[in-house]
Amino acid sequence: MTSSPQEEPITIVPDFLKETLKKFPTREAYGEWDQQTNSWRSVTWSEFAEELLKWRKALQASNIKPGDRAAVLLPNSIDSALADQAILGNGCVPVPLHAVDTPASSAYIINNSEASILFVPKTLRWNAMVSACDSFPNLKLVVVVKEDTLEHAENSPVPIVTLKDWLKAGEKETLTKPKISPGDLACVVYTSGTTGNPKGVMLTHRNIVSNVQGCGQVIDINHNDVYLSFLPFSHTFERTVTYYLAICTGAKVTFSRGVLKLAEDLQQVKPTIFISVPRVYEQFHSKFLAKIAEQGSMKKALAALNNSLGRFFCALELPLRQGYGLTETSPVVSVAVVGNNNPVTVGNPLPNVQVRIDDAGELQIKAPSVMKGYWKLPEATKEVFTEDGWFKTGDLAD
Incomplete structure (x- = not known):
């Protein structure tokens, strides 16, 4: 994903499409279900x-x-x-x-x-x-x-x-x-807290480009891959790791028909990459166990598996990669990589992301992917940054 000498470095989000259009004009970009x-x-x-x-x-x-x-x-x-x-x-x-x-x-x-x-x-x-x-x-x-x-x-x-x-x-x-310019806003994504109105997270072109490029250094994706897009684009995880990373690499994105058709879509589209959240994998896990239980003979073998979903999918030889991130970090902070995919962890930080843990155990982030701030909320923005400029995630880590 590094630029060749002939290419200009990508600094704004629209440049992803510009470069991919030059390389793969006739390759399929998007697929969707046509009702007609x-x-x-x-x-x-x-x-x-x-x-x-x-x-x-x-x-x-x-x-x-x-x-x-x-x-x-x-x-x-x-x-x-x-x-x-x-x-x-x-x-x-x-x-x-x-x-x-x-x-x-x-x-x-x-x-x-x-x-x-x-x-x-x-x-x-x-x-x-x-x-x-x-x-x-x-x-x-x-x-x-x-x-x-x-x-x-x-x-x-x-x-x-x-x-x-x-x-x-x-x-x-x-x-x-x-x-x-790289410092211009590339989106305002609203994320709700436990109380009050949702806050608008301001992400710049630099934020998103750096996160896409960081992901591209640790996730092996290219123009031969096919995504099945299921999470909404309002979810920053889907927005960055499916939508923008696909444009960057020339991979095809096929849009799912929704939760009721998800299993069928997976069978028909046969994606090489599927991005989702734990709840969806929990549902796959439950349905799989129910199906096997009907057959009886494998029930005891599966009962010996660790309860961790990560261990379950690894046992099936499905390359499930766990990660961690927040909307405020564009969003990916860490992800498990090939050769170091421990299913009980969320992997290592991206190459362009720094992490530290303060005395109280709070995870803090410094990276070019960290948000500009909250829309029209300067005080709330100030509260989530340390005096030396690290973003306070509010999450405990060890």
């Missing part, structure tokens, strides 16, 4: 880039300027990747919304981030937000991605348009190349 044909469909990197140009022109035609925030409430899909890359490519700042959030919470994030544009799958999602909060003072436009008509739009306080009409409005636009 009832089959999987794919696009190449060049086809994706061609469609991306239309999105960027439409965004510029909407008077969304560099630095403006753009809220995205879309399921993982080719459209959600287009939205994110268009926003970043135009020097704007993505604000991913959580699909499972309440309408009131989504409305709060839109207003708190002062988002200028919102992408939603259907008008009903927008209507629910309007019912929860009738004032969106900074929002200029709502783009409905999955509908060709707006017959369900009800008394929208903000102009609303279908994706088809939005793209058409930008066709004659002459795209202007924005100036993007």
Whole structure:
């Protein structure tokens, strides 16, 4: 993943796509389930880039300027990747919304981030937000991605348009190349605490690029790999280790149809990489044990396995790599590597990440991937950094 002498070093997120497009224009970039044909469909990197140009022109035609925030409430899909890359490519700042959030919470994030544009799958999602909060003072436009008509739009306080009409409005636009610096914001990701409103974590281009590159040094991924994307893009883990790392390496990402189809999708897509959280692996573990229990003969052999999920998957010779991270660290801090994959640990720190443990046992981080701070919360930002600049995770370690 190091740059060759002919390549310019990558310092901003859109450069990942720029370089991969040069190397692998005809290779498949993304795959998703097509409801109309009832089959999987794919696009190449060049086809994706061609469609991306239309999105960027439409965004510029909407008077969304560099630095403006753009809220995205879309399921993982080719459209959600287009939205994110268009926003970043135009020097704007993505604000991913959580699909499972309440309408009131989504409305709060839109207003708190002062988002200028919102992408939603259907008008009903927008209507629910309007019912929860009738004032969106900074929002200029709502783009409905999955509908060709707006017959369900009800008394929208903000102009609303279908994706088809939005793209058409930008066709004659002459795209202007924005100036993007490594220290500019590349996203504001909201993470909820135990009390109060969610906080917006400000991640810069430098933060994300450094984390992607750090992951790439310890995880063997290349353009022949295939991801099955399951976690939402509002989850920084998925955003960095699946979505951006795939763009960086040229790997293909196929978007899962959701939790109910996950097992079937795994069988059909046959991914070489699957990124998830412990709860999903626990479900796989439970279903596997239930299936084996039906057969009876192997029940005693499996009962001898350590209860650790990591040991379970290693015993099946499935290369499960555990890791640790936080939204505030873009997110990966550590990951187990080949030859040192102890299933009871979270691995070693990435090459560009420093860690230390204070006298109270708290893990602290210093790295180029550590966030710029919390959006509009300078005091909260100050509280999570030590006087010598280390990020206080709040987690105990040994």
